Amino acid sequence: MSSAPSTPPSVDKVDGFSRKSVRKARQKRSQSSSQFRSQGKPIELTPLPLLKDVPSSEQPELFLKKLQQCCVIFDFMDTLSDLKMKEYKRSTLNELVDYITISRGCLTEQTYPEVVRMVSCNIFRTLPPSDSNEFDPEEDEPTLEASWPHLQLVYEFFIRFLESQEFQPSIAKKYIDQKFVLQLLELFDSEDPRERDYLKTVLHRIYGKFLGLRAFIRKQINNIFLRFVYETEHFNGVAELLEILGSIINGFALPLKAEHKQFLVKVLIPLHTVRSLSLFHAQLAYCIVQFLEKDPSLTEPVIRGLMKFWPKTCSQKEVMFLGELEEILDVIEPSQFVKIQEPLFKQIAKCVSSPHFQVAERALYYWNNEYIMSLIEENSNVILPIMFSSLYRISKEHWNPAIVALVYNVLKAFMEMNSTMFDELTATYKSDRQRIWLY
């Protein structure tokens, strides 16, 4: 795309629908901080000696100076300006990364505010407008952050700082506070997946080291999700935040606090309703299963929640729901299974008879799952009557031969499971059909 020549910006834009592609072709899709205004003046930094070239007694002082220098921000949308200084800052950041990794005793108390200041100056910025409202993350290339050459090193440096053996949360908590975390969370909306990946690590470390911020972080993630579900439907970092939550949930103590259960029922379950579910479904399902493994008594509300939000028109989402349900059934306790089997199998019966073969197929695959099969077998007297008419009808009527074959297998399995009931149901079904014929 970068090689796309700046063709005379002709009129095909009038097509309306080609607008996006034209925009894409013309400008390399990158963006930078919205705050940035090019001042037009070249930026001058006085080169400092390398840290390794000064006696160790002078290193702390020089380290601070270098941190201060790195607070200067460059305009990366202007690819020609300040080339020398951009390179200087890059090499300085590189040096800082090495220094903080290797040196002992470099994290004095005075360095904490300076490190946090440097990181804040660089990473906290207002994200620019999204290139288009109809941005489709599955199809469109993400917009990449223009200042990445510096930003990446800043993130790298910050993570080394947080992971350093000398790092003391008790000092750092003065600077890494709620406001800092809030700004950090807002950055998860960045369109650049590389940045979100670094943010994920950063937030994870902060959650791990700052016990006092944990509840706050969870609450703010809560708010981001609620806003995402009920207000904007737009936030790029949902998958990353869910990934972090997955491991947070894993660490919850038992019994679960009401707050956590509320999060599951009022936030995680409604997340299933979002249009762009496919972008974070794997992470979401993981979180849900984590919860259920912690506390099996949550199975019923979770499954009922999924039934409530079951997709009505989107087959692709239906397949995802079925996948998630199977993950849940994999860990379900038989006592819980009994509680929800009726509504559950009514839904599965509907899916099995879906004209969309992928939906039907996904549902029928349940019968290949040994654990689910054993649950069905134990409760065949309840499940068989729910499933029977759908299965029987599809075996005669479904357009897709693969589905028909699968259904035969399922029917066969049921017949072996409970032949008496199977025969009864077959007889009833046939006489019902005849009655319809008669009228």
Add this chain to the structure above:
Amino acid sequence: MAGAAGPGTGPGAARGDGDDSLYPIAVLIDELRNEDVQLRLNSIKKLSTIALALGVERTRTELLPFLTDTIYDEDEVLLALAEQLGNFTGLVGGPDFAHCLLPPLESLATVEETVVRDKAVESLRQISQEHTPVALEAHFVPLVKRLASGDWFTSRTSACGLFSVCYPRASNAVKAEIRQHFRSLCSDDTPMVRRAAASKLGEFAKVLELDSVKSEIVPLFTNLASDEQDSVRLLAVEACVSIAQLLSQDDLEALVMPTLRQAAEDKSWRVRYMVADKFSELQKAVGPKITLNDLIPAFQNLLKDCEAEVRAAAAHKVKELCENLPTEGRETIIMNQILPFIKELVSDTNQHVKSALASVIMGLSTILGKENTIEHLLPLFLAQLKDECPEVRLNIISNLDCVNEVIGIRQLSQSLLPAIVELAEDAKWRVRLAIIEYMPLLAGQLGVEFFDEKLNSLCMAWLVDHVYAIREAATSNLMKLVQKFGTEWAQNTIVPKVLVMANDPNYLHRMTTLFCINALSEACGQEITTKQMLPIVLKMAGDQVANVRFNVAKSLQKIGPILDTDALQEEVKPVLQKLGQDEDMDVKYFAQEAISVLALA
């Protein structure tokens, strides 16, 4: 969830079975519990019928509690329920019993789904007006307080919309409490609630006493406008419009302007966008003096904002801003303080910005007058007319009339016409299509003489365009031109040229003749149609291409009603009969159809 209420608990079960007249109602009520969402939904939509049949007392004592209990349902059903209940006052026995509707609506106002909640709040607002002052304090205000101090954010969000409806009719003590609740919601720790409060701040300010506005609303406004979340700050900008209208100039300057100035330079582009978007409202609200001192400089900054979204929003407001300036000194202000920035925008890097500007810039000519327009604006129009982006060019062309009024057609045509002609021959058919659509408008503005001289040949050229959509548009364009310029003009300029095409070697062009005749015959009237068009159509019935022949049949059907009986019987009928025997199936079909429609059988 479905059928949460067990059998026998609903109102229908009480007496419905024995009473035949209530049978349909019992059915509806059963449907309220049906497993099928659609049936439940249908039943909810007929809720007023059920209530009417049950009578006010049973509606209050049986139906409403039943509904309150079944509130855990599909959002779709809940939405319908929330809407219905807003109009239920009469069905529960009038204003004295309006409070009976509060419990179900209160539950609905706490659900997660925003649409349901909003609808419940809307219904509550409606019902609040039907409460007597006593009932309002006894029932409605306590509900608002309960919602305002609810655990989950949804109820607090809903509460925000209810303060302004109960405040004006409450007693002083209660008023103080209401204000207190509103204050605490403005600093709620959930951003969703702060957003809801911020969005209702203006509305609430309007019903407050002026003193309270100054002492309470202004500090809330200042806080919300400096909230840590930009989504809250931007809503404060909206509130600013309402608050500014309530205050005197001095108070405004002291209490509101510092915040507004800050919003115009907010670090988040969303907030700046909001300022740009609400600029005209803000301008009217703060009055001319503050506009000159504060808003114009802020506007200049917005016009050169670093985000295109903000610049585009500001560019949209250029005309309104200028219009609303006080007439005295307006010209100087625009020329010195606005125009230089507009000139920059004409060559902006972003097409949306340029297109936004192009949609309003022409409006400046009426404000600035002839000389300024010619000297300063015309070069800008021309630059935009040659812009690489067609949307920009179209926006200019579609507003030509306002410039026309100011500088006259000669001036306009000399400067603008070459650009229009260039667009008319553009390589992209969609551009040509767009220009064609403006032809009737241009024709009206330019006058017949000028049109014939400069544009007529273009219009004719489109008839033989290689894209069907263009030929089609060109055809209907001709019809509109004839409606504008009259039949005589058509007869002299258009019709001969169209008819010549009947002999074109390309059958598509021959068909275009037919399509033109279809479009023009009505506008041209009987005489021209019979004398000039009909012979050509009839002649074409012998065309060797079947498509032309069946289009002849279709054309005859179309122009038949305009012709007199003689022509129909003596000329049209034989030709159609011959076509009715054609070897081609389609020709036969359309010929027979024409015969039956024209009743020539």
